Amino acid sequence: MIQIRLLILATAVALPSAVGQEASSASAAYKVEENVAYRAGDNLTPYMRERCRLDVYYPADAKNFSTVVWFHGGGLTAGKRSVPKLLQEKGVAIVAVNYRLSPKVKVTDCIDDAAAAVAWTFRNIAEYGGSAERIFVSGHSAGGYLTSMIGLDKRWLRAHDVNADNIAGLIPFSGHTITHFTVRKERGIDGKQPIIDDMAPLFHVRKDCPPLLLITGDRELELLGRYEENAYMWRMMQVVGHPDTQLMELDGYNHGQMDDPAYPLLLRFVKKVNSTRK
Numbered sequence: 001m002i003q004i005r006l007l008i009l010a011t012a013v014a015l016p017s018a019v020g021q022e023a024s025s026a027s028a029a030y031k032v033e034e035n036v037a038y039r040a041g042d043n044l045t046p047y048m049r050e051r052c053r054l055d056v057y058y059p060a061d062a063k064n065f066s067t068v069v070w071f072h073g074g075g076l077t078a079g080k081r082s083v084p085k086l087l088q089e090k091g092v093a094i095v096a097v098n099y100r101l102s103p104k105v106k107v108t109d110c111i112d113d114a115a116a117a118v119a120w121t122f123r124n125i126a127e128y129g130g131s132a133e134r135i136f137v138s139g140h141s142a143g144g145y146l147t148s149m150i151g152l153d154k155r156w157l158r159a160h161d162v163n164a165d166n167i168a169g170l171i172p173f174s175g176h177t178i179t180h181f182t183v184r185k186e187r188g189i190d191g192k193q194p195i196i197d198d199m200a201p202l203f204h205v206r207k208d209c210p211p212l213l214l215i216t217g218d219r220e221l222e223l224l225g226r227y228e229e230n231a232y233m234w235r236m237m238q239v240v241g242h243p244d245t246q247l248m249e250l251d252g253y254n255h256g257q258m259d260d261p262a263y264p265l266l267l268r269f270v271k272k273v274n275s276t277r278k
Contacts, residue, residue, distance in 0.1 A: 057088065
């Protein structure tokens with residue numbers, strides 16, 4: 001349970017490349033399966049068929065490797081999936097997810113898509129060689145909000161027959177912990193009016209959730225209040241007795257820049273969590 005302010009002098013930190021049980025970036029070949037539908041059924045709309053897709057990037061010859069489900073940013077109104085370059089060839093699989101976007105759908109649909117993609121990963125990652133016990137969830141900005149919502153509020157994954165506590169770890173990058181500004185916009189509430197209700201990760205603080213690494217940019221350069229609301233999340237997790245919440249602030253990096261120096265911290269966190277789960 002630590003809070004750390006980091007002065008990052010380079011965008012990469014030297015870390016061991018292998019964070020899965022047997023994966024090694026030095027020797028493993030990597031494959032990508034693209035445009036996989038993570039929803040099925042006759043009731044899918046054309047927009048669901050278009051957006052509810054993911055790519056699986058994985059070490060082809062490894063077994064029991066860790067997987068990071070990655071949600072893109074864009075305010076829940078824009079963006080598309082991609083496999084972050086700084087997470088490639090690091091011994092982990094990346095499941096890069098598209099989800100439906102506001103205003104075509106409500107934010108509740110965005111969250112449900114995120115939960116459906118994580119549930120798909122739990123059901124299918126073993127077919128690629130990965131371990132369902134080593135599934136981590138992460139994302140930047142709006143993707144960080146989705147990460148926290150489905151990891152803390154158990155109803156979203158429960159709807160897809162998955163226990164959120166089976167996630168190995170949550171790593172939101174600069175995500176809202178209060179109610180997302182797009183939710184507030186749906187309700188006609190000004191973006192500078194903070195709200196904490198059941199659409200806020202903070203509303204669902206609990207001591208039995210998966211390990212949590214909160215990473216933000218510099219408090220003076222971040223989006224309005226983004227560091228401070230994550231700091232409040234960190235504090236409330238201490239209050240409820242959560243055993244493994246960390247907060248890291250990246251000095252000198254704004255909201256759009258903080259993801260590159262954050263990726264090595266994600267990999268270090270994955271390795272640490274894996275070492276405690278053996």
